[in-house]
Amino acid sequence: MRQSSWSDPTAGLAEGEVDAALVRLPFPGQEALRVVVLFSEPRWAALPSTHPLAAEEEIPFSALWDEPFVAAPLETGAWRDYWLAAGERGGRPPRVGAVTDHPDEWLQAIANGYGVALAPASAARYYARPGVTFRPLTGVSPSRCGVAWPPSADANPVLQDFVRCCVEHSC
Numbered sequence: 001m002r003q004s005s006w007s008d009p010t011a012g013l014a015e016g017e018v019d020a021a022l023v024r025l026p027f028p029g030q031e032a033l034r035v036v037v038l039f040s041e042p043r044w045a046a047l048p049s050t051h052p053l054a055a056e057e058e059i060p061f062s063a064l065w066d067e068p069f070v071a072a073p074l075e076t077g078a079w080r081d082y083w084l085a086a087g088e089r090g091g092r093p094p095r096v097g098a099v100t101d102h103p104d105e106w107l108q109a110i111a112n113g114y115g116v117a118l119a120p121a122s123a124a125r126y127y128a129r130p131g132v133t134f135r136p137l138t139g140v141s142p143s144r145c146g147v148a149w150p151p152s153a154d155a156n157p158v159l160q161d162f163v164r165c166c167v168e169h170s171c
Contacts, residue, residue, distance in 0.1 A: 005101045006072040009079040013148055019159050020149040022166070024120070027079045033148045036163065038170035040142040043085075044124060045135045046070075046110050046117040054133040061139040065089050068097025068115035070106055083118050085140050107132055120145070 004011040004021075011021035014029050023030075025037065045064060047054045053063060071094070072080040081087070084094040097115030100106040110117055111131030119127070120143040124134035147166040153159045 003103075006079075006106075007076060007101050009072075009076050010148075013150065016150075019153055019156070020147060020162055023146055023148050024079075025144040025146050026082055028077050030148065033150055034154070035146045035148045036167060037144050037146045038166055040144045041121045043118045043137055043140050043143050044121050045137050046107075046119045046123065046127075047133050047135065048110055048113045048116075049131050049133045050113065051116065051133070054135065056135060058136045058138060061085065061088065061137050062090065064116055064137075065092045066095065068095045070098045070100055070109045070115040070117045071096045073099055073101055085118060088140050103127060 008014065009023065009027035010029055010033075011023050012018035013021050013023075013033060022038075023035075025035065045053070045059050045061075053059050069084055071084055074080065084096075086094055095115075098109040100109050106117065107127055107129045109115065111129065118137070118140065119134065121134075121136070128134075147163055149159055149163065
C-alpha cells in the first residue's frame, strides 16, 4: 500500500506502477480501466480556522464561489476541475490561491490562508489539523470512491479477490 501524489490521480495505474488502486472519482483516464464505485460521501469545505465561514454549521457552496481555492496541479485536468467544482459554480470560474501536490502541503496552504478547498467529509477525521476547519457544504455534488484496475488484470485471481474484498467491505 502507498499513497500517491495528487499530480497522479490514477494512483499509479496509468503508468502501470500498481495493479489496483483505491481512487477518488472522476479521474483522467478512468474510461480505460475497470472501476467499481465503493461508496459516496458529501464534499465538505476545508477552511482556515480564522475564516469568517469557519464558525458556520453548514455552508452553501455559492458562498465560496469567489474565494481563492487551494488546488491540485493543472495537469490533473478533470480531476482538478472536479475538486474545484468548476461545473457547479453558476458559470463563475474558480480562483486558485495555491497549488499543492500532497495532503500536508494542502493542509498547510489552507491553514496559512492561501485559500479554501473542497474535501470528502472523511477528511475531517483523517486530516484534522490545527488551523484548518472542516464544514459541511450544501449545493455541491458528493465525492465517490472506487477501486480501479486495468482490464489486463481481469484474469488475475489475487487482484479479483482484492476487488471482491473491497466491494464486500465497502460502506
